[in-house]
Amino acid sequence: xxxxxxxxxxxxxxxxxxxxxxxxxxxxxxxxxxxxxxxxxxxxxxxxxxxxxxxxxxxxxxxxxxxxxxxxxxxxxxxxxxxxxxxxxxxxxxxxxxxxxxxxxxxxxxxxxxxxxxxxxxxxxxxxxxxxxxxxxxxxxxxxxxxxxxxxxxxxxxxxxxxxxxxxxxxxxxxxxxxxxxxx
Numbered sequence: 001x002x003x004x005x006x007x008x009x010x011x012x013x014x015x016x017x018x019x020x021x022x023x024x025x026x027x028x029x030x031x032x033x034x035x036x037x038x039x040x041x042x043x044x045x046x047x048x049x050x051x052x053x054x055x056x057x058x059x060x061x062x063x064x065x066x067x068x069x070x071x072x073x074x075x076x077x078x079x080x081x082x083x084x085x086x087x088x089x090x091x092x093x094x095x096x097x098x099x100x101x102x103x104x105x106x107x108x109x110x111x112x113x114x115x116x117x118x119x120x121x122x123x124x125x126x127x128x129x130x131x132x133x134x135x136x137x138x139x140x141x142x143x144x145x146x147x148x149x150x151x152x153x154x155x156x157x158x159x160x161x162x163x164x165x166x167x168x169x170x171x172x173x174x175x176x177x178x179x180x181x182x183x184x
Contacts (some may be wrong), residue, residue: 001038002162004031009159012087021079023071029089030070033098035142036105039062042137043109046178047116047128059101066098080132081149083155091149099146106139123176130172138165 005028012024037059044051069075074092082088091099113132120128141161147154171179 001031003032004028005035006031006162012089013085015087018079018087022076022089025079025087026071026076029075029098030067030174032102033066033070033075034063036098039138040105040109043131044112046108047113049112049116051158053128054176059105062101066094069094069124082151085148085155088148095149099149102142102146106135106143110139112122126176127172130168130176134165134168134172137161137168141165153166 008028008031012021012028015024017022037056040059041056044056045051066075072092074094074161075098076095077090079087079093110132113128113135117125117128117132138161141158142163144154144156144158144161148156150154169178
């Protein structure tokens with residue numbers, strides 16, 4: 001999901017006309033729509049937290065329905081000049097639903113890690129601390145993309161933090177055997 005979002009994001013930023021910019025803005029949303037549920041599902045599996053299977057499945061179905069609408073004006077209405085960007089996307093009605101899912105699953109995932117931190121010790125504590133930092137950095141960086149959608153004049157400079165999330169996660173894998181990896 002992040003790869004589709006990232007590749008399409010690059011294509012959208014380098015688009016030279018309204019039609020290709022609108023296409024790539026919708027393509028980036030096709031990837032972004034699955035980021036909240038795949039990240040949340042990965043997190044609960046990673047830390048072995050029991051979450052209702054029906055809840056997870058319902059979110060995948062919900063994301064799939066949003067995905068099916070991602071190339072329509074229901075998710076990305078159009079693109080217009082905003083700040084320094086000649087073709088910034090404007091939200092369609094279903095975009096707001098995606099943003100709500102993004103916020104709820106990101107905050108719930110952080111809350112789950114925070115609660116787990118209170119009972120952890122030793123290696124598990126170090127893993128969870130780094131995982132919490134990585135999640136805050138990644139979600140925080142991704143969140144900066146949504147500000148211009150809602151006409152807050154803040155450029156998405158935090159985007160680079162999505163890559164930093166990967167570096168922190170990799171460090172946790174190597175240093176504290178996150179994912180039970182002992183030989184890298």
